[in-house]
Amino acid sequence: MRNAIRFSWGENQGFIRPQEFEGLRPSMQAVHTMIREGTGAGADFLGWRDLPAAYDQEEYRRIKEAAKRIQKDCRVFVVVGIGGSYLGARAVIEYLRSPLYNMLPKDTPEIYYAGNCLSASALEEVFRLIGDRDVCINVISKSGTTTEPAVAFRVLRAYMEKRYGEEGAAGRIYVTTDKCRGTLKQFSDKKGYETFVVPDDVGGRFSVLTAVGLLPIAVAGIDIDALMSGAEAGMKLYAAPDYTANDAYRYAMTRRILNAKGKQIEVLVSYEPYGQMLNEWWKQLFGESEGKDHKGIFPASVVFSTDLHSMGQFIQDGSRNLFETVVSVEQADVSFPVADDPQNIDGLNFLSGVEMDRVKATAAKGTLLAHVDGGVPNLSVCVDRRDEYALGQLLYFFEMAVAASGYLSGVNPFDQPGVEAYKKNMFALLGKPGYEDLRAALQTRLDS
């Protein structure tokens, strides 16, 4: 079994003493039991743990078939979803294809994301982007009632039915929702939309390897078999009870040790623009799992070297309340040697003929040493190649790490009670029936 990831916690940097891990051993053992035996808070949402081996094979086959049909039926594919129903697919597509996937020549459809905000101009743009090209859509919503995707789906469904007729539209609308409950499921069955399942025991931010993520990912032409197979490797590797043999646990413990020393911000670093949306996925995974009970490490992200020229100053020499976790990819996927310049106007001829990827890797080493000298602990997650397998393992690595880290910090890593607060206020202020009292109270505060 290929292990695509090497983790190191900064062994020689002097911020952590090895015995600090031993001090956490009993807690880590207890957490291991909670994760394996489902005895911790939120254990109803442990479905992600066994997913890479225990998924619904019949549905998986349907996902692949639907993806092929979508690739054939349209040039524009619109994915309607928010939060965990949006970030995973986009992260994987941009990481493996490109952040400029839509602009580049390809034989798979352009993919746009709608229903993840309340911007009228963003929604209006989707229609300009579609133009007169053929379109399919995938609505992803467990309940079917989340405001952002619901509003977008109203508009898109009307558009599809007007353009293709009710039956034609039905063949182009794919719905990922609850297995049986919810009005969206009932409505879809009545209309004849093909549906896929958001499992009950997998929270949104852990759902990238379910139909939620897999359908759009497959439409982009990505090998989801390899993705799942990498995740399965992660599932096996990160089941090890002893932290010395479990990188996900060591990452979780390192985060807790640093947090206890006053580090309140974790900056996830990519050296490739294609890693930016993966960073965003990671931010949701960690922020939403740990940011509760007035606790949690604030998750931030940068893309170097571009952000060495923006956030670099702060990281090097600003408030010393942060640490970095660098995700790097070892093997170059493109050969691009630095061109020689006989006039040497930039003084960089010592680089002539050197692979850009080596310049990048060297910049990363130099940056690590500089930031460590500046007082910033540097954790490293080294991925062997930019491919489906490694990414599948990486996704699982982070999922297991956040479960462990959340339990270690004493929170339920699988709920998100704070997300309801803005919705309740919004519904009240918008006059949703049943919210009259709250509405009056909020309005008084706004008027004061």
Next chain:
Amino acid sequence: MRNAIRFSWGENQGFIRPQEFEGLRPSMQAVHTMIREGTGAGADFLGWRDLPAAYDQEEYRRIKEAAKRIQKDCRVFVVVGIGGSYLGARAVIEYLRSPLYNMLPKDTPEIYYAGNCLSASALEEVFRLIGDRDVCINVISKSGTTTEPAVAFRVLRAYMEKRYGEEGAAGRIYVTTDKCRGTLKQFSDKKGYETFVVPDDVGGRFSVLTAVGLLPIAVAGIDIDALMSGAEAGMKLYAAPDYTANDAYRYAMTRRILNAKGKQIEVLVSYEPYGQMLNEWWKQLFGESEGKDHKGIFPASVVFSTDLHSMGQFIQDGSRNLFETVVSVEQADVSFPVADDPQNIDGLNFLSGVEMDRVKATAAKGTLLAHVDGGVPNLSVCVDRRDEYALGQLLYFFEMAVAASGYLSGVNPFDQPGVEAYKKNMFALLGKPGYEDLRAALQTRLDS
């Protein structure tokens, strides 16, 4: 004179008492003198302060002409620059046009950004994006020796000369660099490239209203006259000595007061995807200006409501070390009412016919109240319209605020000494002549 911006520091939220501003009055007065009379640290870099009135009119005319020529000569415009030579233009173009500017139908060239990282795959993509379409490039580098843009320029220049011949390429390469020093300026003059100036007294992160930002912005079809005129309004409004009449100063003071109370992270909030790159520009402006001497408020950013479903949980209920600054745009620029659904499958028919922009504004109000209840101070920067004038004023507002805030916290807001650290290490490790001793020392550390 139109004042396009209203700032409020959270008057009724209970996190700050009004007398705290009075307590900072003497310091603010001293800082005002430093900014107006140039008596503070880094006063050589105060050029941004008078720029909206005191720019080079002859060069400004050339910028507009060059932009017209570029629009005529190419379908793809590649902007080569990093940090302040990149973020300003991109922020303005995406804010005023769209983050999907390149995908949308338009009669101006597609614009891509190169030389802002060391990714081989990103650079290789630029050539696939160009394809066989006509191209012009703008290299932006004060010294001409910064590694990232220099490496990209080597490759792009070779490509242009091979494709268009030396003379043809010269008519398509525009260089923004030092007025007279530096090998890039000399080389450009010899080659016959049209050149524009990175002023000596304007730091990179303050340079968006110089040729650095204005040329790409004008190429995108944006009215730079209106942008400058809004900035000029800002220049006048935020010159007021008394903080009670100066919103930029009040914003700076609010930040200092909250930081003194333990708030270590500022989250800049946009409710529109088109604000995302502006948030990135702001992060450089504030992070690089204030993040030094082991001080500074960590600048982070979110786009709501999408990130209410990722970072929302943390902001609502995680570690209480943060505050939010919400940039909102008052007037809708697109009318888009929520469609009615006779079946009401999502239960949202109480919204039928309501403008999405009003739903968004109401979500923002509900979120503000929820986050304040959760213990997060909310500052508000309310912009009247999405247009050039308001954005020009906003850019200036932030520039003046960071100057004041930096001086109030006792740092030089105009230097960035920490940015050199990684470069030195990188050069040493890459074998640049003159760095032999450092190279040996670093290599020893890496091998250990």
